[in-house]
Amino acid sequence: MTNLIEKTIHSEEIFSGKIISLHLQDVELPNGKQSKREIIKHPGAVAILAITDDKKIVMVEQFRKALERTIVEIPAGKLEKDEEPALCARRELEEETGYECESLELLVSFYTSPGFADEIVHLFVAKGLTKKENAAALDEDEFVNVEEITLDEAIKYIKEQKIYDAKTSYAVQYLQLQEALGNK
The missing domain is CATH 2.40.50 (OB fold (Dihydrolipoamide Acetyltransferase, E2P))
Incomplete structure (x- = not known):
């Protein structure tokens, strides 16, 4: 070797x-x-695959300056110094979508671009969603549109390049696999 x-x-x-x-x-x-x-x-980040009781995926549309366009993504955000990923995931879910969740499970952690960056993303699945009346506010430089879409719509968004980032594509493919295996 x-x-x-x-x-x-x-x-x-x-x-x-x-x-x-x-x-x-x-x-x-x-x-x-x-x-x-x-x-x-990079300090690391979380991403949240938030699924409503009627099996819709909570997504956010936002402008990404590096791409000079908007894309549709699962909610995500940067870890603060020494912040636990699960706490960050709950915070980001509430800030970006107005939802809180009953259950939060770590699905996987992965490096985004290990050839030149140490950024790790912790991908969580959130279920038992409830819309909060007084949800935490977005950061002052953050603007998003929240939408709930079906798995079929998400697959269509990938083909249309509305969904165009790795973490969201990974999450959608995970749901496709679960459906194919009969794990609903």
Whole structure:
């Protein structure tokens, strides 16, 4: 078996922003040669596959500046420092959709782009949804439209590229698999 570990020789933070930081690293490769790596550090995030009692998926439509367009996504948000993912998921669900949930279960955690970023997303399934009368407000720079769609509509949105992000596509495919297996 080949050793695959890259040893960090030097790391320098070259940008620190509100959400991410960018580090330039000098590394020693398994063959002894050196190379550079650009690494984005991210605090992690949660995403919530919120399913209503009538089997609709709660989605948010929002403008994504990096894409210069709106897309439809499952609710999601960044973890605060030392915040437990389940608490963050409940907070983000309420802030973005106005819903609270009876049950919240971790489905999976995954890295979004491990070639250059350490962002991990914790994907939860939320059920037993109730609309809150005095729900927590969105962040002041956040604007969303909330919609509830069926699985068939979500599949159509993927084909039409209205749903165009990995976490939401993953969540929709999970529901498709559950339906195919008869796990409703």
